[in-house]
Every structure is written in structure tokens, then in C-alpha cells.
Amino acid sequence: MQPFDPVNFRGQFQFFQHNPGWVYLDNAATMHKPDVVVNAITSFYQRNNSNVHRGAHTLSQNATRAFEQARDDIATFINAGARQQIIFCSGATAALNQIAFGLMHTVLQPGDRVLITALEHHANIVPWQLHCSRFGVTLDVVPLDTEHKVDQQAFAELLALKPKVVSFSHISNVLGHIQPVAHMISQAKATGALTVIDGAQGIVHDKIDVQALDADFYVWSGHKLYGPTGIGVLYGKTAALELLTPIFAGGEMISEVNFSHSLFNILPFRLEAGTPDIAGAIGLAAACNWLQKINSEQVKNYKAMLLKQFFAGLKKIGGLDILSSPVHNAGIVALNVQGEHPADVAELLNQQAVAVRGGQHCAMPFFSQLGLAGAVRFSFAPYNTEADVATSLQALTQAAEILTA
Numbered sequence: 404m405q406p407f408d409p410v411n412f413r414g415q416f417q418f419f420q421h422n423p424g425w426v427y428l429d430n431a432a433t434m435h436k437p438d439v440v441v442n443a444i445t446s447f448y449q450r451n452n453s454n455v456h457r458g459a460h461t462l463s464q465n466a467t468r469a470f471e472q473a474r475d476d477i478a479t480f481i482n483a484g485a486r487q488q489i490i491f492c493s494g495a496t497a498a499l500n501q502i503a504f505g506l507m508h509t510v511l512q513p514g515d516r517v518l519i520t521a522l523e524h525h526a527n528i529v530p531w532q533l534h535c536s537r538f539g540v541t542l543d544v545v546p547l548d549t550e551h552k553v554d555q556q557a558f559a560e561l562l563a564l565k566p567k568v569v570s571f572s573h574i575s576n577v578l579g580h581i582q583p584v585a586h587m588i589s590q591a592k593a594t595g596a597l598t599v600i601d602g603a604q605g606i607v608h609d610k611i612d613v614q615a616l617d618a619d620f621y622v623w624s625g626h627k628l629y630g631p632t633g634i635g636v637l638y639g640k641t642a643a644l645e646l647l648t649p650i651f652a653g654g655e656m657i658s659e660v661n662f663s664h665s666l667f668n669i670l671p672f673r674l675e676a677g678t679p680d681i682a683g684a685i686g687l688a689a690a691c692n693w694l695q696k697i698n699s700e701q702v703k704n705y706k707a708m709l710l711k712q713f714f715a716g717l718k719k720i721g722g723l724d725i726l727s728s729p730v731h732n733a734g735i736v737a738l739n740v741q742g743e744h745p746a747d748v749a750e751l752l753n754q755q756a757v758a759v760r761g762g763q764h765c766a767m768p769f770f771s772q773l774g775l776a777g778a779v780r781f782s783f784a785p786y787n788t789e790a791d792v793a794t795s796l797q798a799l800t801q802a803a804e805i806l807t808a
């Protein structure tokens with residue numbers, strides 16, 4: 404295992420050589436890709452490109468081997484119990500849609516309940532809403548406490564209503580708050596519910612061991628973890644995956660078709676209709692293999708150090724409403740300049756070459772409850788530097804001064 408060296412780490416991303424003037428703090432939206440990922444994708448297209456699974460020819464067999472090796476590598480990365488538990492999809496949104504749709508036909512009956520929290524990304528709200536309303540299933544929402552954390556007392560009370568499915572994010576994409584996910588999973592399981600974890604931000608922050616976590620499903624997007632866009636992972640325990648009715652049909656997911664009925668293929672193919680994102684899977688596996696070699700505890704400590712510096716700097720800027728807590732925070736800070744629209748603050752930061760996101764961060768219900776138009780979100784990655792922290796604080800000070808002058 405290599406020790407984490409921030410300078411060497413950043414040096415592996417050509418993006419920063421091509422954009423030397425920028426401070427990139429929009430990592431919760433998407434991360435940059437190290438050369439090892441870009442090279443794996445390029446190399447696949449230049450040397451190995453063919454469709455997978457169907458071809459009789461050697462080139463297709465080579466592509467199939469590389470694609471299936473990617474599945475093995477990703478299974479190892481999250482310590483899945485079996486390779487067929489890794490379902491490739493386009494990302495966390497696609498995975499959550501597949502789960503919400505797939506469980507309606509098998510597990511959830513009219514009158515049943517699904518439980519989510521008030522801190523979810525739209526991708527973990529709207530698919531449930533869409534399918535619950537069509538199937539007569541009630542969607543309950545756990546409220547937040549005064550620190551914008553999931554109210555654990557209310558969570559326990561809503562679990563007493565015996566939801567069949569409990570679905571929540573590992574880490575809030577708005578605030579960076581890390582949920583007590585292991586505790587929440589075990590509480591939900593104790594009531595007999597199926598557990599779905601939106602790991603889009605969680606997988607970025609911590610080493611994930613899905614067997615230790617013991618959720619039925621854990622979903623994530625490749626592009627937020629140094630991988631390409633268009634690829635993601637729906638991990639599920641085998642028995643849980645078997646409960647899912649496929650949302651898409653066609654291609655390799657079928658073993659027999661006739662005009663009266665069709666038989667579906669075995670896992671993982673049953674849930675992977677059509678030509679998959681072969682290069683994407685290979686690129687994501689390259690990211691995972693690369694991360695396996697880096698000391699993840701040191702990475703976490705480095706990011707925590709940047710976050711501490713950032714919070715310390717924020718204290719010196721007057722007139723801010725800081726929504727995020729520094730405690731149990733994965734490196735995301737949402738804030739507002741009092742009385743100012745977040746879009747205006749984000750634009751003034753943009754003019755100073757600091758890339759952040761201003762708005763509602765796909766969490767409209769959260770901001771509606773607070774009566775806020777949104778927030779400016781600073782999200783840190785291990786390739787950020789102490790200079791990035793200082794520059795962004797300076798830019799925020801200037802933005803606040805301009806707006807409040």
C-alpha cells in the first residue's frame with residue numbers, strides 16, 4: 404500500500420495541468436479522472452473494442468473477459484460476497500429507479516409502506532414517489548433534527564409502522580453529514596425491512612465493505628469516484644437482487660423469448676439489458692484498482708485537515724449562515740451569505756475561478772422546509788490543496804463584500 408502523497412496524487416490528474424488557474428470544489432457533483440482511468444478507457448477503444456457476451460470471435464471474447472474482470476475487481480473493491488451481486492447500470496439514479504420499480508412488483512403490495520428521510524437526493528425520493536403512488540404504497544419521510552441530521556427518535560417511531568423497505572443516503576450530498584448508517588441498517592433490519600443505501604457520496608468518503616454493512620442494496624455512481632460518467636453499480640445481496648423485476652428488457656437479460664412469454668437470464672445479466680457501457684466498466688475498475696493501492700485512512704485524514712482549515716477560515720468571515728456541521732462531515736460544506744441568493748454567490752466565485760455549486764443540489768424538499776432558495780456548496784477531494792482552501796476563503800470574502808456593499 405502506498406502512503407498518500409498529496410502532490411503526487413494531484414499530479415496524476417491532467418485536468419489540473421490544463422486548468423491551472425482553477426480551484427475545483429464541486430467534487431460532490433463529479434470528480435476528475437486520474438490518467439490511469441483515462442488510459443484504461445482509451446486503451447480499450449484502441450486495442451480491444453468489440454461487443455461483449457454475444458460474439459463468437461476472439462475479439463469479442465477478449466472484450467468480454469475485460470468487462471467481466473471489471474466486475475470481479477469492483478466486487479473485490481467493495482467486498483461483495485459474489486461477482487453476480489455487481490449489476491452495472493448508468494449510475495445511482497438508474498440503480499434507485501431499478502430498485503423502486505423492481506420491488507413494487509414483488510415485495511410491495513397496496514397498503515405497504517416505504518421509509519426514506521428528509522435528507523435525500525431527488526434520485527432517492529422521486530422513483531419511490533412515482534411507483535408508490537401507482538401501486539398504492541405509502542411513502543413516509545423521517546424528519547431532520549435542529550442540526551439538519553436525521554432525527555433518530557423519529558426514525559425509530561416510523562420503523563414501528565413496519566415499512567417493507569427503508570431507503571436512505573449514506574452521506575448527504577448537500578451537507579456532507581455522515582449518517583450512522585450501520586446503526587440505521589441494523590435497526591431497519593430488526594423490523595424485517597429491506598434496506599437500500601444510496602452510496603453516491605458514501606463510497607467516495609470511506610472504504611466500503613458491503614458484507615460488514617449488511618444492507619440489502621448499496622448503489623453508487625462511477626463518476627463521483629474518479630471513474631467515467633455513464634457507469635454505476637447496483638450492489639445487492641443475491642436474494643435481494645432476485646426480488647427485482649427488471650425495469651429494462653432486451654439483449655443479454657433474456658434466456659428464451661417467444662411471443663407469449665420470455666424467460667430471464669441469471670444474475671447479473673437479468674438486470675443488465677442491452678449493450679452495457681463496456682469501456683465505462685473497465686474505466687471504473689481501473690479507478691477502484693488504483694484506489695486499492697492508496698492508503699485510504701491517510702486520504703481521509705488529509706481531507707479532514709482541509710475541511711478543518713476551511714471551517715476555521717469561515718469563522719473569520721462575517722454574515723454567513725453555515726448549514727453543515729464540521730462533526731461527522733465527509734468534506735462538504737453548504738452555506739449562504741446572509742440575505743443573498745446562492746446563485747449570485749456562486750457566480751462571483753466563478754468569476755474568481757473557484758468552481759462551486761449554488762442552488763438546491765437536487766434536494767428541494769430539504770430547502771423548502773428551511774425556507775431557503777438553496778445554498779452554496781463547497782465539496783473537497785484529496786487532490787485539493789491547502790492553497791485551494793485559502794483561495795476559496797479569500798474569494799468568498801470578496802464575494803460577500805461585493806454583495807453586501
Ligand SMILES: Cc1ncc(COP(=O)(O)O)c(C=O)c1O
Pocket residue numbers: 431432493494495496497524526527572574575576601603604624765
Ligand atoms: C446522494 C446522491 N444520490 C444520488 C445521486 C445521483 O447520482 P447520479 O446523477 O450520478 O445518478 C447523487 C448525485 O449528486 C447524490 O449525491
